[in-house]
Amino acid sequence: MGPLAFEIAATIRHDGQGGVADGLATVELAEAWVQANASLVGEVLGRSFDASLLVVDDGVREQLVGVRRAVRSLFARAVSPALPSKADASRLLDPAAALRRLNEAADKLGTAHLDWPEEGEPVTRWSPESSDPLDLLVGAIGRSGIDFLAGPERLRLRACPAARCVKYFLQDDPRQTWCSPSCGNRERVNRHYQRKHAGQALASDL
Numbered sequence: 200m201g202p203l204a205f206e207i208a209a210t211i212r213h214d215g216q217g218g219v220a221d222g223l224a225t226v227e228l229a230e231a232w233v234q235a236n237a238s239l240v241g242e243v244l245g246r247s248f249d250a251s252l253l254v255v256d257d258g259v260r261e262q263l264v265g266v267r268r269a270v271r272s273l274f275a276r277a278v279s280p281a282l283p284s285k286a287d288a289s290r291l292l293d294p295a296a297a298l299r300r301l302n303e304a305a306d307k308l309g310t311a312h313l314d315w316p317e318e319g320e321p322v323t324r325w326s327p328e329s330s331d332p333l334d335l336l337v338g339a340i341g342r343s344g345i346d347f348l349a350g351p352e353r354l355r356l357r358a359c360p361a362a363r364c365v366k367y368f369l370q371d372d373p374r375q376t377w378c379s380p381s382c383g384n385r386e387r388v389n390r391h392y393q394r395k396h397a398g399q400a401l402a403s404d405l
């Protein structure tokens with residue numbers, strides 16, 4: 200798993216059949232995403248996040264989709280001049296609007312204080328103005344986006360260039376081109392096929 204902001208961006212992925220699957224398309228999917236990522240939310244907050252306190256309805260889903268759009272718009276900027284993910288390249292927020300949206304989300308966590316329990320490690324504790332679990336969730340995603348984009352991991356962010364892939368991924372090694380071995384294999388097969396057909400077209404012209 201990547202950081203929380205990366206995980207929400209990854210809810211847009213290829214469906215394996217040339218289309219795009221949206222992991223936040225329905226309230227049920229959004230609820231499942233929140234549950235699956237509760238521990239990452241807790242890591243950002245510096246304390247555990249109880250996903251069961253949040254009633255996921257369409258309003259919550261829309262908030263998640265909104266902050267995801269800001270994150271993905273900034274991911275597009277981060278990989279530039281390489282091309283962004285094709286899934287939402289035509290409906291990205293402009294950078295200023297995306298920054299505003301992400302910062303507003305992060306504001307919900309309030310101020311950072313240092314807490315250093317006698318028996319334990321120093322940790323960042325946030326002092327949110329509300330204990331609304333939606334504010335905490337959106338705030339954690341915003342905060343995670345800021346830390347990710349302002350930190351060293353941004354330099355490893357890539358948009359997979361495979362024809363049917365729409366994924367952002369974190370490059371493990373400078374030679375890694377594709378998000379996964381299956382994208383690499385599929386592209387090699389495609390290129391081989393295209394070369395073969397280009398060769399045949401040439402032969403029939405002669």
Ligand SMILES: [Zn+2]
Binds near residue numbers: 365382
């Ligand atoms: Zn891929």
